[in-house]
Amino acid sequence: MEDDPTTRRRRSSALHTADRWPITPFNRLFAPIYLLAVLALLYRHVTNLLVPATSSPSSFTTTLALLVADLVLAFMWATTQVFRMNPIRRREAVENLNDVVAEEGELPGVDVFICTADPYKEPPLGVVNTALSVMAYDYPRDRLAVYVSDDGGSALTLFAFVEAAKFAARWLPFCERNRVVERNPAVYFGSNRGHPVDGEVEEIKHTKFCQLQTMYESMKHKVEHVVEAGKVDDQFIDGPKEQEAFGKWSDKFTKHNHPTFIQVLLDSKNDKDVDGHVMPNLIYVSREKSSTSQHHFKAGALNVLLRVSATMTNQPIVLTLDCDMYSNDPATPRRAMCYLCDPKLGPENSAFVQFPQKYHGINENDIYAGEFQRLFQAMPMGADGLCGPHHVGTGCFFRRRAFFGSPSSPVAPEIPEVGPDHVVGGSVRSGSVLELAHRVAECGYENQTSWGSKIGYRYGSLVEDYYTGYRLHCEGWKSVFCCPQRPAFLGDAPISLADMLNQQKRWDIGLLEVAFSRFSTLTYGVRSSAGFLMGFGYCQNAFWPSWSIPVIVYSFLPQLALLNGLHIFPKATEPWFWLYPFLFLGAYAQDMLDFLLVGGTFQRWWSDQRIWLLRGLTCHLFAAVEYFLKYFLGIAAGFNVTSKVIDEEQSKRYDRGTFEFGVHSPMFVPPTAAALISLLALVQGLAAQAMSRGGGGWRDAPLLQLFVAGFGVVNGWPIYEAVGWRSDGGRMPVRTVVVAVALAWGCYVAAGFVLK
Ligand SMILES: O=c1ccn([C@@H]2O[C@H](COP(=O)(O)OP(=O)(O)O[C@H]3O[C@H](CO)[C@@H](O)[C@H](O)[C@H]3O)[C@@H](O)[C@H]2O)c(=O)[nH]1
Numbered sequence: 214m215e216d217d218p219t220t221r222r223r224r225s226s227a228l229h230t231a232d233r234w235p236i237t238p239f240n241r242l243f244a245p246i247y248l249l250a251v252l253a254l255l256y257r258h259v260t261n262l263l264v265p266a267t268s269s270p271s272s273f274t275t276t277l278a279l280l281v282a283d284l285v286l287a288f289m290w291a292t293t294q295v296f297r298m299n300p301i302r303r304r305e306a307v308e309n310l311n312d313v314v315a316e317e318g319e320l321p322g323v324d325v326f327i328c329t330a331d332p333y334k335e336p337p338l339g340v341v342n343t344a345l346s347v348m349a350y351d352y353p354r355d356r357l358a359v360y361v362s363d364d365g366g367s368a369l370t371l372f373a374f375v376e377a378a379k380f381a382a383r384w385l386p387f388c389e390r391n392r393v394v395e396r397n398p399a400v401y402f403g404s405n406r407g408h409p410v411d412g413e414v415e416e417i418k419h420t421k422f423c424q425l426q427t428m429y430e431s432m433k434h435k436v437e438h439v440v441e442a443g444k445v446d447d448q449f450i451d452g453p454k455e456q457e458a459f460g461k462w463s464d465k466f467t468k469h470n471h472p473t474f475i476q477v478l479l480d481s482k483n484d485k486d487v488d489g490h491v492m493p494n495l496i497y498v499s500r501e502k503s504s505t506s507q508h509h510f511k512a513g514a515l516n517v518l519l520r521v522s523a524t525m526t527n528q529p530i531v532l533t534l535d536c537d538m539y540s541n542d543p544a545t546p547r548r549a550m551c552y553l554c555d556p557k558l559g560p561e562n563s564a565f566v567q568f569p570q571k572y573h574g575i576n577e578n579d580i581y582a583g584e585f586q587r588l589f590q591a592m593p594m595g596a597d598g599l600c601g602p603h604h605v606g607t608g609c610f611f612r613r614r615a616f617f618g619s620p621s622s623p624v625a626p627e628i629p630e631v632g633p634d635h636v637v638g639g640s641v642r643s644g645s646v647l648e649l650a651h652r653v654a655e656c657g658y659e660n661q662t663s664w665g666s667k668i669g670y671r672y673g674s675l676v677e678d679y680y681t682g683y684r685l686h687c688e689g690w691k692s693v694f695c696c697p698q699r700p701a702f703l704g705d706a707p708i709s710l711a712d713m714l715n716q717q718k719r720w721d722i723g724l725l726e727v728a729f730s731r732f733s734t735l736t737y738g739v740r741s742s743a744g745f746l747m748g749f750g751y752c753q754n755a756f757w758p759s760w761s762i763p764v765i766v767y768s769f770l771p772q773l774a775l776l777n778g779l780h781i782f783p784k785a786t787e788p789w790f791w792l793y794p795f796l797f798l799g800a801y802a803q804d805m806l807d808f809l810l811v812g813g814t815f816q817r818w819w820s821d822q823r824i825w826l827l828r829g830l831t832c833h834l835f836a837a838v839e840y841f842l843k844y845f846l847g848i849a850a851g852f853n854v855t856s857k858v859i860d861e862e863q864s865k866r867y868d869r870g871t872f873e874f875g876v877h878s879p880m881f882v883p884p885t886a887a888a889l890i891s892l893l894a895l896v897q898g899l900a901a902q903a904m905s906r907g908g909g910g911w912r913d914a915p916l917l918q919l920f921v922a923g924f925g926v927v928n929g930w931p932i933y934e935a936v937g938w939r940s941d942g943g944r945m946p947v948r949t950v951v952v953a954v955a956l957a958w959g960c961y962v963a964a965g966f967v968l969k
Pocket residue numbers: 328329330331335362364509510511514534535536537570605606607675676677678679716720852853854855856
């Protein structure tokens with residue numbers, strides 16, 4: 214018993230370290246300087262509004278528009294500063310974990326939750342590969358249980374898992390024996406085309422590799438065949454047990470109407486791998502669905518898994534994963550344990566350990582800014598110095614207890630069997646356990662309970678991840694950001710512009726649901742236990758769609774004014790002029806610095822700022838309109854799952870770095886119109902300047918407006934390409950161009966009246 218708590222405490226100090234971010238002193242110094250400039254600009258607008266130089270209505274309208282736009286920019290700038298004040302970067306010393314946790318048996322058990330919702334948008338083969346990659350973690354197998362939530366209620370997905378369970382019995386020992394790093398079989402077999410064979414041992418290894426590869430290919434073939442056929446043919450069903458499982462699916466069942474299915478595919482107490490070692494639990498869950506009850510999308514699915522897993526294994530740690538986010542590093546749970554098992558940190562300071570979302574297959578310049586450097590890297594590091602990172606839905610290890618009330622005042626669920634303290638009596642296959650598990654997955658179960666309001670994942674927002682993490686922080690929990698060199702998880706990023714914009718439109722709507730709720734970050738968050746700074750920082754996301762206001766104003770107003778010969782910014786000879794380059798370059802340079810310091814490249818930063826502009830004209834705008842329409846009509850928004858299917862042609866174009874328009878979407882209209890107007894304004898503005906004789910020449914020129922138009926043109930390049938000279942399937946559809954030209958013309962005519 215050499216490990217008394219004090220020795221452990223001392224040792225645990227070596228489990229992780231935190232460094233400050235090198236440019237923080239500069240950022241802290243720069244913030245008040247920049248603030249002065251912002252205030253000066255706002256002062257100028259306000260005085261212009263109150264004491265206008267001319268009394269024309271157009272100058273009032275333009276000044277008001279600029280004031281509103283700049284107020285939003287100022288607000289968003291202020292929220293960004295929160296994350297620049299005290300960023301930290303942590304490192305874990307996984308090798309020291311054994312000193313703290315003396316025996317493997319002492320490691321806390323992990324229940325892994327994998328969500329899938331649609332076999333046609335989320336190919337079952339991908340889902341099982343994700344599951345296999347976590348089942349093969351370097352972690353005691355009897356402490357690992359993988360639960361799959363299938364909101365598609367699809368026999369196709371179950372079939373894939375039945376096959377995966379068989380394959381796992383070979384895959385897991387193979388990975389362990391050969392210390393395989395890529396534990397997602399698709400990735401492993403995709404990158405290893407056999408080893409060089411040298412000597413007898415190598416030959417045996419090679420034969421094993423080939424056997425396993427054949428087995429994988431056969432599983433892949435069967436699963437893909439079944440998905441294509443849309444049903445599980447009898448020829449693929451093996452034995453009475455499987456017969457019974459698939460027999461439960463009746464033709465009358467649909468995705469939206471079916472009873473609960475829970476299928477134990479592997480049971481760690483009984484099932485062994487080919488070497489006779491235990492297997493982790495693998496459990497398929499499809500909760501009951503009925504078209505007359507609310508299901509709360511992914512949040513509802515995760516709450517069902519929280520309850521089902523509580524009745525079956527109830528392990529203290531929960532890992533949540535999206536079906537496409539496979540494990541890229543088998544040491545990940547141990548890395549998370551460096552925080553979760555650290556007695557010095559304490560449970561309240563490590564309610565969840567969030568890993569960043571990272572993606573595979575992003576093209577060189579990341580044209581759609583799918584990497585989200587700010588959201589998944591810079592912001593969580595900044596938040597880590599306060600309450601800890603936001604929750605981003607996947608790649609997150611939670612303490613189960615964190616879902617049941619604040620650190621100091623726990624909230625008990627309606628029955629103790631679903632609470633964090635419940636001790637599971639029987640095996641996962643026992644009748645009584647299964648009966649209870651089915652009961653807690655029923656759709657009426659949550660009626661008159663605290664699920665979704667006080668316990669579990671919180672309901673009411675399409676970004677259940679952001680909202681739940683936020684509510685936990687408000688309750689006084691803290692989180693940890695874990696960002697190892699080798700990405701812990703890798704997922705799919707959308708590779709078509711429409712998919713990406715629709716995904717972010719859904720996020721926008723979810724964020725607005727938080728911003729305008731009783732728990733708004735602006736009124737509730739800033740006064741909660743999270744503290745003012747963190748609550749204010751949360752506003753950055755909650756009010757994400759408000760970026761559309763300044764982006765729309767700056768994409769149209771200076772250009773339209775220029776086309777009408779109206780000068781709306783100070784001339785180069787006025788001292789106010791210099792405020793603009795300072796504010797613009799200050800914000801852009803600092804943003805770029807943030808980006809480059811977390812490992813980005815200049816081109817990727819350029820894409821990122823371009824997409825930031827594009828979002829303002831597309832998803833932010835459309836989401837706000839849709840949200841307020843639905844708000845007044847009392848309609849709830851739906852969760853449109855992002856497709857993870859890859860179209861060959863699209864994928865080739867994406868890899869080459871060309872934008873994918875292809876099919877008409879109303880969202881393509883405003884950016885196309887803006888690009889056209891910027892181009893016209895730039896051409897006309899330059900021409901007018903060249904033709905003007907005498908006067909002040911360039912000193913009197915509307916330099917700032919010309920710059921804004923020029924900036925619009927440079928950023929609009931992919932649009933001119935897609936409208937003008939591309940001939941592939943991803944070019945701008947004629948219909949979109951026609952509507953955009955009509956819109957641009959309409960704006961021009963309207964501006965002629967307003968700005969005169
Ligand atoms: O009714 C539903 C809808 C979705 N999902 C699952 O939710 C996950 C995320 O869905 P996806 O379409 O991939 O959405 P994304 O926008 O790519 O996901 C991001 O945004 C979501 C909402 O904020 C978070 O839940 C995710 O973790 C985060 O990766 C997937 O595994 C789905 O299977 C369900 O289980 N049930």
